[in-house]
Amino acid sequence: MSIADKAKDKAKRNPEWMLGILVVLHLIALSLNRVPGQPGVRVLQVVLMTVTTPFQSGIGNSVGWLSGQWKGYFQLRRVREENEWLKSERTRLASEQLALREQIARYGRLGQLVEAGDRIGYRAIRARVVGRDVSRLFGTVVIDKGSFHGISKDQPVVDAMGLVGRVVFVTQYSSRVILITDERHGAGSVIATTLAGRLLGIVRGARDSYYCQMDFITAPVKIDNGEPVFTSGQDGIYPPGLLIGRVANPTDQPVSTQQRLVVAPAAELGRLEIVSVLQVTREQIRGAVDAVIAEEQRLEKGPINGPINEKKR
């Protein structure tokens, strides 16, 4: 039996196969027809395009999606690296900003100090606080200027806000300064009141405290919190008129008639960085005291303040 006969026999027994083959062949022939109205386009192209477009679109979308995810992944990685870099940059900038702020503050304080020095009218040596006495609560500090720079013992030390203390120990390139809060420290002081005039006293440091205390020499009168306390110049160390601090009695006793007052230092003793050591001699102090007394007397005798002072008395 030849192959053709076998095929015929098979086709007779299974005509469905034959039908299927013929249908497929006819569909192929159909697809080779040209599309009516479009001579250049065959039906096959249209059919193939119609059939393949959804798949193509699906594949294209999938590839696009995968590509997007892939790109996103890499972008994410880049973003992470960028984030790390930004974090380190932020830290660096923050520290830089901190340093700059510190510098600005230092320059600000320096400016205030210069202004204060100008106000006081004495020659001053600016020094940096480089050490603190850890054995006591801010009892003494060490500054980076010494005898080589012209600093000598008992010279008053101020900052922009007020009196800090005085030099107690001098080396070639550094000095130790005793603060006004040290209990070993004492300074002649004065409170200028409207009613009682000048109230003299001594400001001393208090044990284990950030405050000072003022003991009156003259009889005490009512003094409100916040009244300024100045150096009187009568101790021969501090020139008169340096601001020591302000009266700061406990809040439940706003008005004090006590013999001893609490004084809050004006200088920022807890944050000392730059100070000025005043180059003032004893003669200068004495002269200043005399000038203050003379001025006081002049004011007491003056035409404007005279009646008032009389009335006060």
Add this chain to the structure above:
Amino acid sequence: MEIDNRKTLKILGCLLVAGFLQTTLVHVAPDWLARWLGYIDWLMLVTIYIALQRNPLQGMLTGVVAGAIHDAQSGMPAFGVAGLAYVAVAYVTYSITALVIVDNLLVRYIAVAASSLLNTSIRLVFYALLGLSLPVLAGGKTVTANFVFTLLIHLIASTLLYILLDRIFLKGDDLRRRRTLARRRRL
């Protein structure tokens, strides 16, 4: 083998004549007749007849050739539609003969009716897909009218045509047997 070749030649000859009739009869016939003749698909009727011989391969191959002749003569850009329809017709006709063992006029009518409807349906669908209209529909007839007229005209034409084809294809004994059977039914 010689008998097969002769039969194949006969089929080819019939198809060619059918194709000729399909293309020229409408033009030469008077108008009143031409309107009806225009609905007759002679090639399909020949294909149905061959498929009724219970040889599916031969029937379907006849459909292929008939379709090629039809599409070649139609001049429409739809090569393959007629072939597809005729192959389907041949298969449906074979399926009917496979279900009904006896061979009588009723079976032929059933085959012709089913094939006619299927042929028209397939053509309508594929021509619509290709953006073409059926030649017979171009005259302004509706689809339903097309189905009905086609069915009727094919039933009538097949009755006459198959008598002729029986004379061509059936051998003497088969023909005598068929005539005897028909005479008994009449009695």
